[in-house]
Amino acid sequence: MRSLIHAEWTKFRTVRGWIVGMLLAIPLTVLIGLLGPATSNFSCAGPNGESCAGRNPPTGPGDIPVIDAFTFVHRTLTGDGSITARVAALPDNAEPWAKAGVILKQGTEPGSSYAAVLLTGHHGVRMQHNYTEDVAGPSSNQDSQWLRLSRKGDSLTGEVSLDGERWVTISTVQLGLGERVQAGMFVSSPQHVEINRSFGGVDATGGLTLATTTFDEVRTDGDWSADWQGADVGGSPDDATGFTESGGEFTITGTGDIVPITPSLGSLGKTVESTLIGVFAGLIAVLVVATMFVTSEFRRGLVRTSLAANPRRGQLLAAKAVVIGSVSFVVGVVAAAITIPVVENLEVAKGFFLFPTSTLTELRVIGGTGLLFAVSAVLAVAVGTLLRRGGGTVTVVIVGIVLPYLLAIASMLPPGPADWLTTVTPAAAFALQQTAVEYPQVASDYVTADGFFPLSPAGGFAVLCVYAAVAVGFAFAALRRRDA
Amino acid sequence: MIGVSALHAEWTKVRTVPGTIWLLLGTVALTVLLGALATNAMAPGGDPAESALTGVALGQAIVVILAVAMVSGEYATGMIHTSLIAVPKRLDMLAAKGIVVSALVLVAGTVAVLGSIVVGLLALPDLTLTGPVLRASVGSVLYLALIGLLSLGLAVVVRDAAAAIGVVLGLLYLTPIVTTLVSDPDWHDRLRRLSPMTAGLAVQSTVDVVAQPVGPWEGLGVLAGWAAAALLAGAAVLRLRDA
Numbered sequence: 001m002r003s004l005i006h007a008e009w010t011k012f013r014t015v016r017g018w019i020v021g022m023l024l025a026i027p028l029t030v031l032i033g034l035l036g037p038a039t040s041n042f043s044c045a046g047p048n049g050e051s052c053a054g055r056n057p058p059t060g061p062g063d064i065p066v067i068d069a070f071t072f073v074h075r076t077l078t079g080d081g082s083i084t085a086r087v088a089a090l091p092d093n094a095e096p097w098a099k100a101g102v103i104l105k106q107g108t109e110p111g112s113s114y115a116a117v118l119l120t121g122h123h124g125v126r127m128q129h130n131y132t133e134d135v136a137g138p139s140s141n142q143d144s145q146w147l148r149l150s151r152k153g154d155s156l157t158g159e160v161s162l163d164g165e166r167w168v169t170i171s172t173v174q175l176g177l178g179e180r181v182q183a184g185m186f187v188s189s190p191q192h193v194e195i196n197r198s199f200g201g202v203d204a205t206g207g208l209t210l211a212t213t214t215f216d217e218v219r220t221d222g223d224w225s226a227d228w229q230g231a232d233v234g235g236s237p238d239d240a241t242g243f244t245e246s247g248g249e250f251t252i253t254g255t256g257d258i259v260p261i262t263p264s265l266g267s268l269g270k271t272v273e274s275t276l277i278g279v280f281a282g283l284i285a286v287l288v289v290a291t292m293f294v295t296s297e298f299r300r301g302l303v304r305t306s307l308a309a310n311p312r313r314g315q316l317l318a319a320k321a322v323v324i325g326s327v328s329f330v331v332g333v334v335a336a337a338i339t340i341p342v343v344e345n346l347e348v349a350k351g352f353f354l355f356p357t358s359t360l361t362e363l364r365v366i367g368g369t370g371l372l373f374a375v376s377a378v379l380a381v382a383v384g385t386l387l388r389r390g391g392g393t394v395t396v397v398i399v400g401i402v403l404p405y406l407l408a409i410a411s412m413l414p415p416g417p418a419d420w421l422t423t424v425t426p427a428a429a430f431a432l433q434q435t436a437v438e439y440p441q442v443a444s445d446y447v448t449a450d451g452f453f454p455l456s457p458a459g460g461f462a463v464l465c466v467y468a469a470v471a472v473g474f475a476f477a478a479l480r481r482r483d484a
Numbered sequence: 485m486i487g488v489s490a491l492h493a494e495w496t497k498v499r500t501v502p503g504t505i506w507l508l509l510g511t512v513a514l515t516v517l518l519g520a521l522a523t524n525a526m527a528p529g530g531d532p533a534e535s536a537l538t539g540v541a542l543g544q545a546i547v548v549i550l551a552v553a554m555v556s557g558e559y560a561t562g563m564i565h566t567s568l569i570a571v572p573k574r575l576d577m578l579a580a581k582g583i584v585v586s587a588l589v590l591v592a593g594t595v596a597v598l599g600s601i602v603v604g605l606l607a608l609p610d611l612t613l614t615g616p617v618l619r620a621s622v623g624s625v626l627y628l629a630l631i632g633l634l635s636l637g638l639a640v641v642v643r644d645a646a647a648a649i650g651v652v653l654g655l656l657y658l659t660p661i662v663t664t665l666v667s668d669p670d671w672h673d674r675l676r677r678l679s680p681m682t683a684g685l686a687v688q689s690t691v692d693v694v695a696q697p698v699g700p701w702e703g704l705g706v707l708a709g710w711a712a713a714a715l716l717a718g719a720a721v722l723r724l725r726d727a
Binding site: 039278389394395402405417455 | 538
């Protein structure tokens, strides 16, 4: 088997066109990746005429970009203490993720750490902290509920009660906010967005919304400063926000949201996978070479020599798969490893901001690109063995892997069929590149076009592997049964 | 003037290869199939004609194989030597191939588009046979024929079937994928206006045509420009290079 692999490797490396084709995959991936940011300029302008470029959103803990805007009625709490309030339910027509509740926050600076217990428009009572964390509480249809948030040391406990006497703990979290925190009541209401996707176009309409609700029976325990102060955290775009107090009843109107930003098409935030848009072109080059690697044997009759040298036909297929798979893996890894930093550099220079990714995730994306190339190349070898014709093989694998990706990612299909295509076709393996995180508590439409694949990275890769395995199985059988 | 015998020779070659009929049938089947799926899934407010004709994006891949095979197949088997001995005027041979592939694709494309439109008429109440819908249909058939010519020209340049198909499909798929990340509207429109697939398929739009980066016939003209350039490059290479 080792000599067989050596033989296949010799065949591969001595054809100059194949080496060139394989290497071509790397610049193709890089250059097409650069095309996106290179052709992006910001035409939008802020209130003072300055460009949107470089106007980065606040970042929360872990450098994740966040939206942190709400109406905050607060006092300073020093040390341990708690706040309790009865919060009237948000009206039925409120946004599903409008929020009203009690909050402890490091400061009024957007992006600072916090923990909150809150009522939402349609998602019940919840305890959330630091933008990404969310725990649902017991559901109830009552007109108002008591919420309490207390801290003891670094331990913050959120509780809810229907009558102000019997309390249910939602969650306790460990969160160091410092000795002095801003604490109080808040209301937020996210943008209303309606997205209409049709063939070849995405149309988003929306606008800011307001939510108003009342808080009463407010009780504070611990060392609190004297007066309630109002603050529009993150700057309010609407004059109607603010609060009034009469006889211990607070009426608060707010807009905005307290959430991590999720990537979406055409937004200023760029994910790692968006730098890898050129991967499909590199993949086409790899698929062409992988196909020729096997179909040229049949065309030139070399397969008879190969089989005379080693009559165990399955081994020939295996050796070819090993050689082309390894080469493609290396090409994919190198292409991704070069593309990501190069394109990110240009993106930052152009004024985009980047979603942070852990080193581990980035390694998964780079390795994943290698795996995508490797298994796709093996699939091409298997299909090539079956069809024995270069043209047909290349078309089958490109149409099987790249076309569904194109249809899904380019919004040429509505989300339903796009999800379906990226589930059942080998294009599912592009999920290996996904770094965008889906948050159940953040309203966004999470479609493939925005980088949210229906399957997990491993799941999507498994789909491609199944296709490759089945094709290799058939190729093995065909090679054994057929005259060469 | 291209000799009738050159045309006859090309026609005989393509007719007697068993794959041709299957490729033509495949073009029809895949176009109608994807069109039917897309029609079923059409979002409200979509363009009904464009939905019904979505299958063209898939069917074109088979047209590419057909056109490339007419050239690369000859280079693979050495048949090209025989062909050029029979028709020593090389451009005549290329022209004859162009005419034969256009004719075949026009026939298959007409059937495919008719099938797609019939499915669309049955499934979509919004789809009626108006002027723009007829234009989208006729335009889609011409689109497929031009894709055939583009592939033919590139195949003469590249010669190897796998490489030629890779180049053609890469060229076609490049812009739709890349433009998803282009946030400058000018560049976005420029890319869509200048690249073969997005410009050519503009002929399918029947709703809000003015908002398209390129007019329907203009877009098809852009694709025709690409096809002409590919054929010219092919002709030049064919003249200058040993077969």
